[in-house]
Amino acid sequence: MERTQLNGRLMILKRPHFQIPSLTEAQALLERVKEQFPLSELPSQLWEYVYYDTFDSRLYKNQQLLRQETRTDVGDESWLCWLSLTGNRVLQRGRSPVQESVIQQLPSIPLRPLLEPILHPRALLSLFKIAVQQEWLVWKNKDDKTVLRVMLESTQLFRENYLEDLQHRLIILPFRGYPKPSQQIIRFCREESLEELNEDLFQIVCSKLELKPGSYQPKPKLKLSPLGRTDQALRAILGESTKVMDLNHQGTIEAPDTEFLHDFRVACRRARSALNQLKGVFPPEQIQGFRDDFAWLSDRTGPTRDLDVYLLDFNSYQTQLPEEQQADLEAFRELLLTENAKEQKLLAKDLQSKRFQKFRSTWEQFLKDETPSTTPGGAAEVRKTASKRLLRSYHRCLAEGKAIDEDSPDEALHDLRKSCKKLRYLLEFFESLWSTKEFQGILKPLKALQEDLGQFNDCSVQQESLKNFGDMLAKQQPVPAQTLVAMGMLVSTLNQRQAEARQRFQGSFSGFASTRTQNRFNLLFQQPTVAEELN
């Protein structure tokens, strides 16, 4: 019998699936099967299957599926079934509570530890539901032991107001240690010229519903044309970010997990950075309103995101403390959860407010408007604009970094971090105008520098907030003294890590400012543009 090595450890029986064109043919086939083999019928069963994945299709990208199978004719049986996307293998099946949205609480044994590393921190969302009718046949040997089961599965897709027929399949469920019966039935199916299916229904339903699992990209790769106008390019850049914002808007309001907000916020920041950095592309009066709107959004999304980050990192905070003090932080967690819920509510309100709707509709008009900008900056060739901005941005980072010595205040590093971020955004916007290989050489030292500056900044922001949260807790009655002590210890480890990041800074900055990197920047961005070469 065919066994397969999966993930290098799980050995799972394949369950061959054969397609049957119609219900009448299915019934005729069942009769023929029963004539040829010692199969007896069991009562038929009705089920509903709901398919789940994360918003960014983590299971699908891992070649896997998760579906909840719920018996609907009798009883209250419900299972969570973890499947391979192709090859028709059940990786694991665990009983689940019968509820619509089970999935926030995965059954603890044994699926949870296997799925969590793949899913974290994303939530499972339901994708679609299908109705399943199963006709069962069993094959028993002369000891009355079951050695094979065969199932005829007829499926229908739940549409808004009706059920759409999907497929009839004959599914062979081999029994380990009893290979012959399944071999015989499989041979029979092949002789009947039934088509063997190698995939779950998932793909079929996705194409019917026009779902494109795995297509979501939080940072879409832009393709700009080098000779195009800057105003067109900027609209394209802003359009891509806006798409990402739209995709995450509802999820940010409902917040089944933290990543909708994260991606929404990043997309906002990118759009904002593009608007602010590429000055003069549109007349200022045309975009000033939008710049205010993006500043507002950035401001409004900040608090919830910060609290999300604390909560996501909470376990690592705890493990930084000696074991006997870890439990002391619980009061802090409670505080974070309460504040987070509060902020999330406010954010949801803002994202459904009149102001947001007005911004979104005027912004749409602006993006769709194809009238060329009246400014010279708008008409300029995009590669030229990009080169100029990139060089200027790089030299600014250089100057700021070179001015930093051991006595510089923390603010100097924070400012440099912001400048580097701006440079990084510019590089990402205009990446498609240059060859990938050339680009990697300048991205790498920048990324390394950003890594250290990011660490430095995170540690310092977190110390600050820990102190603020400490003040909030200190006002509670009774004052949770041990919690405050534990938080104090955290502040000092953060302080230590911040100092380490600052030490590493000199090293990563010297890579970023090396003659080699400087030459690379100058060479790439001082070249004459394509149009000049042609002249």
Place this chain on the structure above:
Amino acid sequence: MQILASYNIKGGVGKTATSVNLAFQGAHEGARTLIWDLDPQGAATFYFRVRPKIKGGSRALLKGRHDLADLIKATDHENLDLLPSDFSYRTMDLLLDDTKKPNERLKLLLSPLAGEYDYVFLDCPPGLTLLSESIFEAANVLVVPVIPTSLSLRTLKQLVEFRRKKQLRNFKMLVFFPMTNP
């Protein structure tokens, strides 16, 4: 993979009933479960209507001539597989005596199954033999059914003594009365 042995030096105290029922319950909840019937009487194997026979018998098994995985039979219950008994298991002790490090044999044989099952239940024969010692080495938990008779309690005492003397620390012991009403 957790290995749970249903064990008592004394016979007829409910070892097989315990392992079969716990294994069924685990599988029923969705845990991938294997039950290994180590008793040549083959009571657990009989319950599942599987033939009490393995290719090559104990000798081939202990020599590692077959993959344990190839000897496994699916039961009629989802998620529950069985490694059947074989009459030749009655000579297991003699054969173990002939192998190097007999205590580690069972553990070694089971180790390739680690990715396939969440739980393995060992249905043990009565007695305190070399096979028992190999079981002690492999198990994470010893489930010990006892009945409230002086003879049964005496064997429990023997087991506790043996565990202490040999300093067997790798398994937990869960002792319980299966046949009394609470």
